[in-house]
Amino acid sequence: MTTLFTPDHEWIRVEGDIATIGVTDYAQSQLGDVVFVELPKIGRQLKKAEAAAVVESVKAASDVYAPITGEVLEVNETLQTDPAQVNTDAGGAAWFFKLKIADKAELEGLMDEAAYAAHTA
Amino acid sequence: MLARDDQPTPPLKRTPLHALHVARGGKMVPFAGYDMPVQFATGVLKEHLHTRAAAGLFDVSHMGQIVLRPKSGTLADAAGALERLVPQDILALAPHRQRYAQFTNDQGGILDDLMVSNFADHLFLVVNAACKAEDEAHLRAALSDTCEIEVLADRALLALQGPQAEAVLSRFCAEAASLRFMDSKPLPVMGLDCFVSRSGYTGEDGFEISVPASAAEQLATALLDQAEVLPIGLGARDSLRLEAGLCLYGHDIDTSTTPVEASLAWSIQKSRRHGGARPGGFAGAEVILDQLDHGAPRSRVGLKPEGRAPVREGAQLYAEADAADPIGQVSSGGFGPSVGGPVAMGYLPAAIAARGGVVFAEVRGQRLPMKIGSPTFVSPSYQR
Structure with missing residues (x-):
C-alpha cells in the first residue's frame, strides 16, 4: 500500500479502487491546534482539486482539496468530536474521507514520500 | 491546503525583545508593521489556557507610549485638554489611576482606543500600535497649545497576565501586590525605572510594565525564569481578549463605530453626558450624547x-x-x-x-x- 502526497499537503493512500485522504503531519504542524473539521457529505462527487473539507485551527480555516476525482464513500466522524486528533495522528487515525477512485491515471501526478519530503524541506 | 503569502512586504520593525522571541522559538509574523511572535512552541491553545491557569508574559512593546505634560505645570490643564478628544472624564481621574478611553472623530467614530494614567504631574497614554503615528499627530494638532507631547520610543511594554501574575511580580517589585485593578504608577521593578499598572487585555488579573528598552530583555528573562510563567504570542492574546469580550481596534471598533454602538457606553462617565458637570465638549459629542440618550x-x-x-x-x-x-x-x-x-x-x-x-x-x-x-x-x- 503506497502513500502519495499533493503539493497542498494532503496525503492519499490507495487500496484497490478506494483512496483514503488526510492531511500531512507537516500540515498540522503549520496549522497549529485544530479545533474543527468539516467533512464532505457521503455520496458527493468530488472533482480533482475541488475543496472537499475544511480544517480550522485556533488561527484560521483552511480548505482540504480532493487530490483526485471520485465519490465520497465514508468520512471520519470521530474528527467531528475530537478534531485535535489531527494534531496527534495526522497520518493515521485522523484520516478525513474515503473516495471511490474514478480515474487511476490521476494518481500518476502525485508525489511519493521522498518527493514530498523534498517539497517540505 | 495552506495559504502562502508571497507578497513583498516593507521591512518590519522590531521590539527590544525581538531577539529573545527568536531565541525562544517564537513563530514570527508581521503585525502592525512589527515582526512579532504569533506563538511559541507551546502553541496558541496551551498558551491561552496557561495564561488563565498560571501566568503568561506578552510583549506589547509595539504599542505606543505617550506622555502629555501640561505646559502650565497644572495637571488639570492637560486633563481638560485631553477631554476635548475623548468622551471620558479625565479631570476626575485620581492620581495613580488608569482609565480606558477612546479618541473620537467628529462623527462620533473611534479613531483609537487607549489607556490613560494619571501620573500626578503628567498623563501617560498607551495606544494601539497600528494607530500610534496618527494618534501622535492628532495629539500634536489638538493639544500642542497646552501640552508637551512626548512619545516614549525608548521604552518596551510587557504584560504579565494570569492568576499567578501577582505572586510572580511581587518577587521583583514589593509594591505590586498593593496595586488594585486599574492602579497605575511609576515603580521600580528589579530596581529598574518602570511604570506598572494593574491591568491588561486578557480578562485576567495582571500587570502591564513599561520598562526602559535597554533593560527589557533583562526583565523579560527574569520573569520567564519563574516557574509559573510562559511566553505568550499574539495568537493567544487575541483569543484571550475575544473570550473576555474586549474590542480589537480595526476589527470590533473603528472610525465607523461609535463607543455607544460598540457597547462601550460604560466607559463614558456621567460627568461628560447630558445632565453631567461637563456634558459634551469632545469630538463627535452630538452623535454620542444623542445615542446615549436615545440609543444607537x-x-x-x-x-x-x-x-x-x-x-x-x-x-x-x-x-x-x-x-x-x-x-x-x-x-x-x-x-x-x-x-x-x-x-x-x-x-x-x-x-x-x-x-x-x-x-x-x-x-x-x-x-x-x-x-x-x-x-x-x-x-x-x-x-x-
Whole structure:
C-alpha cells in the first residue's frame, strides 16, 4: 500500500479502487491546534482539486482539496468530536474521507514520500 | 491546503525583545508593521489556557507610549485638554489611576482606543500600535497649545497576565501586590525605572510594565525564569481578549463605530453626558450624547455559535436561516479555548440585539445559528 502526497499537503493512500485522504503531519504542524473539521457529505462527487473539507485551527480555516476525482464513500466522524486528533495522528487515525477512485491515471501526478519530503524541506 | 503569502512586504520593525522571541522559538509574523511572535512552541491553545491557569508574559512593546505634560505645570490643564478628544472624564481621574478611553472623530467614530494614567504631574497614554503615528499627530494638532507631547520610543511594554501574575511580580517589585485593578504608577521593578499598572487585555488579573528598552530583555528573562510563567504570542492574546469580550481596534471598533454602538457606553462617565458637570465638549459629542440618550441604531453583542464551527470576522448575519438580506456581521470570532468552543462578537440592529435569541451566520454557504448574549464569555478575575 503506497502513500502519495499533493503539493497542498494532503496525503492519499490507495487500496484497490478506494483512496483514503488526510492531511500531512507537516500540515498540522503549520496549522497549529485544530479545533474543527468539516467533512464532505457521503455520496458527493468530488472533482480533482475541488475543496472537499475544511480544517480550522485556533488561527484560521483552511480548505482540504480532493487530490483526485471520485465519490465520497465514508468520512471520519470521530474528527467531528475530537478534531485535535489531527494534531496527534495526522497520518493515521485522523484520516478525513474515503473516495471511490474514478480515474487511476490521476494518481500518476502525485508525489511519493521522498518527493514530498523534498517539497517540505 | 495552506495559504502562502508571497507578497513583498516593507521591512518590519522590531521590539527590544525581538531577539529573545527568536531565541525562544517564537513563530514570527508581521503585525502592525512589527515582526512579532504569533506563538511559541507551546502553541496558541496551551498558551491561552496557561495564561488563565498560571501566568503568561506578552510583549506589547509595539504599542505606543505617550506622555502629555501640561505646559502650565497644572495637571488639570492637560486633563481638560485631553477631554476635548475623548468622551471620558479625565479631570476626575485620581492620581495613580488608569482609565480606558477612546479618541473620537467628529462623527462620533473611534479613531483609537487607549489607556490613560494619571501620573500626578503628567498623563501617560498607551495606544494601539497600528494607530500610534496618527494618534501622535492628532495629539500634536489638538493639544500642542497646552501640552508637551512626548512619545516614549525608548521604552518596551510587557504584560504579565494570569492568576499567578501577582505572586510572580511581587518577587521583583514589593509594591505590586498593593496595586488594585486599574492602579497605575511609576515603580521600580528589579530596581529598574518602570511604570506598572494593574491591568491588561486578557480578562485576567495582571500587570502591564513599561520598562526602559535597554533593560527589557533583562526583565523579560527574569520573569520567564519563574516557574509559573510562559511566553505568550499574539495568537493567544487575541483569543484571550475575544473570550473576555474586549474590542480589537480595526476589527470590533473603528472610525465607523461609535463607543455607544460598540457597547462601550460604560466607559463614558456621567460627568461628560447630558445632565453631567461637563456634558459634551469632545469630538463627535452630538452623535454620542444623542445615542446615549436615545440609543444607537446598532449594538455590538456577543454571539455564541450553537455548533462547533468557528464563525470568523466578516461572516454576514441574518435574522432567519432563509432571510435574503444580512442585518449585520461578525467583527471578531474564533475558537475560545477556555470556553471549549467557538465564540464571536458582532454588530446587530439595536432591536434585534435587545430581543436576544438567535441569528444566523453564513459560513461556507451554510447558515449557522448563533445565540445573542454578552460579549463576555469568561468572568474577568480583576482584583478590584
